[in-house]
Amino acid sequence: MPRFDYTQALEELKTYRMTNERQSEKVASLGARLLRDNYTTKLGDEVWPLYEQICIAALDVDDQNLANVCIDHLQKRFGESSLRFRRLLGMRHEAAGRLDEAQQVYDSILQEDETHMLASKRQIALFKTRNKDQEAVEALTKYLDTYYDDFEGWLELCELYLTKYMYEQAAFCCEEMILLQPTNHIVYLKYAEILYTLQHYSLALKHYCKVLELCTDHVRALYGLHLCASKLLKDTEVQHAGNLHALATERLLDVYQKQPHEQRKIVESYLSNIELNQK
Numbered sequence: 001m002p003r004f005d006y007t008q009a010l011e012e013l014k015t016y017r018m019t020n021e022r023q024s025e026k027v028a029s030l031g032a033r034l035l036r037d038n039y040t041t042k043l044g045d046e047v048w049p050l051y052e053q054i055c056i057a058a059l060d061v062d063d064q065n066l067a068n069v070c071i072d073h074l075q076k077r078f079g080e081s082s083l084r085f086r087r088l089l090g091m092r093h094e095a096a097g098r099l100d101e102a103q104q105v106y107d108s109i110l111q112e113d114e115t116h117m118l119a120s121k122r123q124i125a126l127f128k129t130r131n132k133d134q135e136a137v138e139a140l141t142k143y144l145d146t147y148y149d150d151f152e153g154w155l156e157l158c159e160l161y162l163t164k165y166m167y168e169q170a171a172f173c174c175e176e177m178i179l180l181q182p183t184n185h186i187v188y189l190k191y192a193e194i195l196y197t198l199q200h201y202s203l204a205l206k207h208y209c210k211v212l213e214l215c216t217d218h219v220r221a222l223y224g225l226h227l228c229a230s231k232l233l234k235d236t237e238v239q240h241a242g243n244l245h246a247l248a249t250e251r252l253l254d255v256y257q258k259q260p261h262e263q264r265k266i267v268e269s270y271l272s273n274i275e276l277n278q279k
Contacts, residue, residue, distance in 0.1 A: 006039050017053055024060035027053060032066055048077060055088055059095040067092060083109050085117050094126065102126055113141065115146050124156070126270065133160055151180045157192070167198050185214035185221075192224055199230040222252050240257075 008180045016023050029041045031054030034040055040047045040249055055070035078085045090105035103126055109119040120143045127136035147153060158173035174191035181187060188210045195204035205228035211221035229245035249271050256267045 004033060006034065007036060013050060013053060016029060017049060021059070022060065022215065023092060024057040027057035028061045028063055028066060031057060032063070034064070048074065050174045052084070056091065059091050060093065063094070067095070083113060083116060083119070087122065090119070091120055094122070097132060099126060117147060133164065136160055149180060151177060154180070167194050170194050171198065183220065188214065189218070189221055192221070193259050196224060196228060201228045204228050205232065217251055217255055219255055221253070222255070226252065
């Protein structure tokens with residue numbers, strides 16, 4: 001049986017902290033071994049971020065005993081006045097299903113520091129877990145006022161708006177995401193589909209084209225381009241709608257050339273029906 005390398009284990013855990021990787025099962029396993037063999041006594045002040053990391057991993061894998069050991073050590077060192085420590089208490093309440101208690105903890109943290117990022121994220125996650133979508137939207141909006149460059153936050157807010165059929169607001173979120181990640185074709189695709197739903201066909205067409213510029217022959221974007229161009233064929237103010245419609249049809253047929261015959265026939269029939277319906 002290979003000898004447990006404590007130094008390597010600590011370096012691995014440190015790497016996870018620096019890269020923000022959760023790797024909960026691995027972290028909990030290594031952390032449990034370090035605590036069991038009392039190796040943490042040799043770490044000095046470096047032990048405190050390690051306890052926090054192990055605690056979060058233990059909660060993720062539902063190892064309450066391991067989480068409690070870490071929390072006890074952190075409580076003795078920092079006390080319950082520490083906002084960082086109280087966040088862990090809130091997470092422990094969440095893991096145990098005590099959602100009301102967890103909500104109270106996060107609310108109390110944000111009363112003291114309304115810009116506390118980690119508590120804000122936990123509060124938003126808790127609102128979503130409890131199906132309090134309106135509260136989640138309000139909390140996310142407030143969070144993004146402070147942390148404007150959080151791409152995942154805008155994406156989450158966009159998805160919440162979409163569940164409520166609030167397409168104008170969802171489109172605004174997409175515009176913010178495009179500013180943050182202007183080469184992300186998935187965002188352009190989401191924006192184009194929302195615009196199509198809003199019947200802004202001309203603008204949707206432009207963004208489907210942007211998707212295809214970033215990701216050649218993206219099938220979903222080709223279908224979107226074909227649909228938009230179909231809607232705009234009779235609009236004299238939109239140039240090249242006919243050419244784009246023909247191009248999308250050609251590229252879709254080409255993409256499906258390698259597919260089974262029956263699948264190709266379905267696509268050909270679908271594209272033909274759309275053309276007939278537009279005449």
